[in-house]
Amino acid sequence: MKTWRAFSPARFWAMIYKEFIQMRRDRMTFGLMIGVPLIQLILFGFAINSDPKHLPAAVLMADNGPQARTLLHAISNSAYFDVVRQLKTEEEGHAVLARGEVQFVINIPRNFSRDLLRGDRPAVLVEADATDPGATGNALGALPVIFNNALQNDLKGPLAFLSGTAGPIDLRVHALYNPEAITQYNIVPALMGVVLTMTMVAITALAITRERESGTMENLLSMPTRPIEVMVGKIIPYILVGYIQMSLVLAAAYAIFHVPIVGSLPLLFTVSLVFIAANLAVGITFSTVAQNQRQAMQMPVFFFLPSILLSGFMFPFRGMPLWCQWIGETLPLTHFLRIVRGILLKGNGLAEVTAELWQIALFAAVALLIAVKRYRQTLD
Amino acid sequence: MDEQLAIDVRGMTKRFGGLLAVNHVDLSVRAGEVCGVLGPNGSGKTTFIRMLCGLLRADGGSGQCLGHDVIRESEAIKRQVGYMTQRFSFWEDLTIAENLDFVARMYALENRRRAVTESLERLGLAGRRNQLAGQLSGGWKQRLALAACLIHHPRLLLLDEPTAGVDPKARRDFWEEIHHLAGEGLTFLIATHYMDEAERCHRLAFISGGNLLARGTSAEVVEQAHLTTWSVSGPDLPELGEQLRRLPAVRQAASFGATLHVSGDDPRALEQAIAPFRQPPHQWRLIEPGLEDVFIHLMERPAAPPPPA
Numbered sequence: 014m015k016t017w018r019a020f021s022p023a024r025f026w027a028m029i030y031k032e033f034i035q036m037r038r039d040r041m042t043f044g045l046m047i048g049v050p051l052i053q054l055i056l057f058g059f060a061i062n063s064d065p066k067h068l069p070a071a072v073l074m075a076d077n078g079p080q081a082r083t084l085l086h087a088i089s090n091s092a093y094f095d096v097v098r099q100l101k102t103e104e105e106g107h108a109v110l111a112r113g114e115v116q117f118v119i120n121i122p123r124n125f126s127r128d129l130l131r132g133d134r135p136a137v138l139v140e141a142d143a144t145d146p147g148a149t150g151n152a153l154g155a156l157p158v159i160f161n162n163a164l165q166n167d168l169k170g171p172l173a174f175l176s177g178t179a180g181p182i183d184l185r186v187h188a189l190y191n192p193e194a195i196t197q198y199n200i201v202p203a204l205m206g207v208v209l210t211m212t213m214v215a216i217t218a219l220a221i222t223r224e225r226e227s228g229t230m231e232n233l234l235s236m237p238t239r240p241i242e243v244m245v246g247k248i249i250p251y252i253l254v255g256y257i258q259m260s261l262v263l264a265a266a267y268a269i270f271h272v273p274i275v276g277s278l279p280l281l282f283t284v285s286l287v288f289i290a291a292n293l294a295v296g297i298t299f300s301t302v303a304q305n306q307r308q309a310m311q312m313p314v315f316f317f318l319p320s321i322l323l324s325g326f327m328f329p330f331r332g333m334p335l336w337c338q339w340i341g342e343t344l345p346l347t348h349f350l351r352i353v354r355g356i357l358l359k360g361n362g363l364a365e366v367t368a369e370l371w372q373i374a375l376f377a378a379v380a381l382l383i384a385v386k387r388y389r390q391t392l393d
Numbered sequence: 394m395d396e397q398l399a400i401d402v403r404g405m406t407k408r409f410g411g412l413l414a415v416n417h418v419d420l421s422v423r424a425g426e427v428c429g430v431l432g433p434n435g436s437g438k439t440t441f442i443r444m445l446c447g448l449l450r451a452d453g454g455s456g457q458c459l460g461h462d463v464i465r466e467s468e469a470i471k472r473q474v475g476y477m478t479q480r481f482s483f484w485e486d487l488t489i490a491e492n493l494d495f496v497a498r499m500y501a502l503e504n505r506r507r508a509v510t511e512s513l514e515r516l517g518l519a520g521r522r523n524q525l526a527g528q529l530s531g532g533w534k535q536r537l538a539l540a541a542c543l544i545h546h547p548r549l550l551l552l553d554e555p556t557a558g559v560d561p562k563a564r565r566d567f568w569e570e571i572h573h574l575a576g577e578g579l580t581f582l583i584a585t586h587y588m589d590e591a592e593r594c595h596r597l598a599f600i601s602g603g604n605l606l607a608r609g610t611s612a613e614v615v616e617q618a619h620l621t622t623w624s625v626s627g628p629d630l631p632e633l634g635e636q637l638r639r640l641p642a643v644r645q646a647a648s649f650g651a652t653l654h655v656s657g658d659d660p661r662a663l664e665q666a667i668a669p670f671r672q673p674p675h676q677w678r679l680i681e682p683g684l685e686d687v688f689i690h691l692m693e694r695p696a697a698p699p700p701p702a
Contacts, residue, residue: 228482235448235476236499237468 041308049314056322056337064151065332070117071098071109078126080167084137087163088119093152110142110189112365113351116149116331117141129164129181136183144354146194148329153186160184190358197270202357203326205262206349209255209285210292210320215313216251217296222309225300240388248293255289256282266357275360284352284366287373291345294380301387320346345373399424399549399580400445402456402463407440407449414440416603417453422596424548427571427581429594433692437603438584439479442551445582446476459548472500475542479553479584481534485527489518489537492526493544500545508544516540516570532563539570550574552583556590568593588685599691606691615687620644621660622682623667625653627675642666647689656686 036043072085089096097115100106106118120138122128128135139156141149160182168181191198224230224247233243259282266272295316303309321327323341330341341347348369355361355369400422407415415437422428432438443449445458447467454464461469483492493512497505513519516536521529526537535555542550556564568590571581575595583594591597597614599607607614625633630653634646637655642662646655657663671677 227485228478228480229484231448231478232476232482233499235446235471235474235478236496237471238499 041304041311045311045314049318052315052318056319060322060333060337061328062332063147063328065148065329066092066152067095068093068116068148068152068331069097069114070094070119071100071106071115072096073100073103073106073118073120075123076121076125076127078124080126080129080164081121083167084121084125084160084163087159091155091159093155093159106140110140111355111359111361112368113142113355115142117152132181134181134183136185138185138187140187140189143188143191143194144358145199145325145329146188146191146196147199148331149188150194153188156186157184198272198358199354200326201262201266201270201272202353203350205259205266205353206288206324206346207321207326208258208262209289209349210346211313211317212258213251213255213289213292214296214299214316215310216254217248217293218299218303218309218313219306220247220251221297221300222303222306226305244297244388248297251293252286252289256285259285272357274357276356276362280363280366281353281356284370285349287370287377288345288349288352291373291377291380294377294384297384298380298387301384320344323347324350326350342372343376345376348372397423398457399426400428400456400458400582402445402454402458404454405441405444405451405456405463406453407437407444408452413603415444415600418598418600418603418605420598420605420608422580422582424580425575425578426595427575427583427593429591429597430582430584430600431586431591431597431688432584432600433586436600438600439553440603441600442476442553442582442584445470446474446551447471448476472545473548475545475547475550477538477542477550477552477555479557481526481538483526483534483537483541486525488523488525489513489529490522492537493541496541497544502545512540512544515543531558532560535559535563535567539567543574547579549580549582552581554584554586556585556587564590588683588688591684591688599688601692607687611684615682615684618682618687618690619658620656620682620687620690621658621663622654622656622680622686623663624649624678624680625655625670625675626651627673633670633675637667637670640666645686645689645693647686649685654680654682654686656682656690 070088072088074081074085085096088094094117098109100109100118103120106120109115110118118140120140122135122137125135125137137160139153141153143149157180161180164181188194221230224233230243234240263274263278267274296313299312299316300309303312319340323333323337324330324344324346325341326346330338330347333341351369352361352366355365359365398421400420402421403419404417405415405420406413406417418437418441420428420441430438430441440449444451444454445463447470451464456463458470459473463470484495487495490509490513493509494505497508502508510519513522516539518533518536518540521533526534529537539555542552556567559567571583572593575581583590585591592611594611596610597608598605599614607617609617627633630648630651634648634653637643637646637653642657642659643655643666644657646653648654655663655667657666667677
């Protein structure tokens with residue numbers, strides 16, 4: 014007997030209809046479908062700028078002659094550099110670079126104007142924070158043009174010979190921290206922060222939601238336990254997992270990518286605890302909102318996506334519009350990336366790290382406050 | 394305060410937003426007694442039990458549970474109570490022994506290993522100690538849950554529909570175990586909606602819509618209902634039931650297998666009302682109403698006043 018089952022438009026339609034009902038009921042998935050493309054559109058559309066401009070620079074002026082001042086003006090007026098600071102000593106220059114306050118330190122030497130007019134080709138030293146080669150490359154490339162154009166008015170008539178083939182100035186660039194401009198030096202240490210953000214938030218959200226969804230949380234609470242024991246007891250193992258992840262990335266960074274480790278590893282591991290805590294707090298907060306494990310998996314995307322796009326991991330932080338930078342400054346990953354790159358590549362110590370660390374701590378405190386408040390509500 | 398009462402609470406009340414889940418429920422259970430809490434789904438049984446063991450904060454009410462204040466001393470109560478949730482709520486990715494060991498640690502038991510071994514043996518779980526809880530059948534899961542609830546030697550067990558999804562044989566074994574334990578002095582409060590299980594309880598409390606509607610022994614509950622019940626057998630019973638339900642004197646007409654149970658409050662009015670139907674091919678017989686008749690009666694009674702204490 015031949016059983017021919019024809020395609021039924023009615024059944025087909027029933028299936029479509031049911032799917033739409035479920036889609037509408039499941040706000041989280043719907044939000045994900047609409048929200049994620051929007052976030053991506055806005056962030057990728059506005060935030061990505063592979064040619065960052067208005068990079069902060071500090072200038073050490075040892076000469077006060079007219080040509081030196083012309084040069085300073087030209088640098089300030091260029092789109093690539095914002096001169097935010099005048100320095101008095103070289104040490105000061107190194108400090109602001111280490112803290113990441115400026116991207117460049119430009120040294121205009123003593124007797125610059127005199128030497129220039131004499132045709133001695135005075136050396137101008139530009140020190141760049143090259144941890145992220147993408148952020149500095151174009152600006153450094155533009156420097157010779159900026160210099161030559163600036164001095165063109167002065168070097169006219171009898172002085173015209175000075176702007177000859179080699180140029181009037183001996184421009185020397187020191188790409189600090191990453192002299193060979195190896196992108197991996199920038200990306201691989203940062204991955205540590207990205208991996209921690211991704212797993213710490215998602216796993217805690219999932220672990221706690223699972224306990225609630227399967228009814229075991231109710232069982233736990235009917236036993237003589239305190240919520241704090243349950244919470245902290247659940248989280249500690251994941252902190253350990255976080256450290257294992259960090260160690261793995263570090264080992265790979267060192268052995269495979271030959272990333273220099275200039276600073277102190279114990280310091281890095283210690284301050285990471287604050288960062289891990291911040292992410293766990295976000296995870297707990299999500300777990301109190303999520304209705305089920307699927308939602309607990311979806312929610313971290315809303316945290317992870319801005320983190321990865323606005324922290325300076327994917328694109329140079331200073332290349333983003335200001336409002337993106339403001340959002341970025343609130344995210345723990347942004348500060349953690351600066352800490353990791355600072356310790357590993359620049360050899361930063363506790364003093365430089367603290368400037369970023371307190372902002373992660375503040376985030377963690379606020380997130381934890383929300384988490385605890387919401388967690389209490391779920392009990393009753 | 395009566396030393397013999399394991400539970401003695403009055404006016405227990407819980408609101409969820411605008412919903413009154415439990416409305417001034419009084420209950421006392423003697424030590425060593427098996428007390429059944431009956432009621433339809435969503436009647437407030439689970440909420441009431443959760444208030445007793447401190448999982449939910451009561452909005453009103455007072456009294457004692459195992460000699461501790463039921464509102465203020467929930468921590469002390471938790472230590473002496475075993476609570477078995479409606480759904481299996483142990484860790485499915487842990488083995489039986491690991492689950493029991495975890496619970497033993499939670500209660501900070503001395504001689505933890507021995508407590509776990511004893512518990513495994515008492516409930517016949519020793520042979521499966523290394524099996525994952527998630528792989529157990531319903532009956533074994535329930536046995537594990539019972540073992541875990543008993544491991545800290547509680548004085549009171551709160552069981553919330555413990556035999557849902559368990560086969561009849563396992564259910565009977567389970568009840569044998571309960572009566573055995575009750576004989577040793579353990580007190581039970583068991584929520585159920587199985588009639589045969591209700592009849593195995595020493596005393597019953599019937600809750601519907603958050604209100605306590607009846608309490609006492611099974612016989613007392615049946616008697617309090619003042620129900621007259623006729624049993625009808627014959628052909629086309631569903632159709633007959635339809636017709637009978639339209640009569641004001643007939644409070645309910647419910648199918649029981651091959652018979653129809655027709656009940657009413659007023660024996661005389663009921664007899665008059667059914668008179669036209671008492672003819673062949675149907676056979677009518679006056680019977681003692683069963684617990685199930687009373688159960689359905691109480692459930693369908695709209696907005697009943699609370700019974701006299």
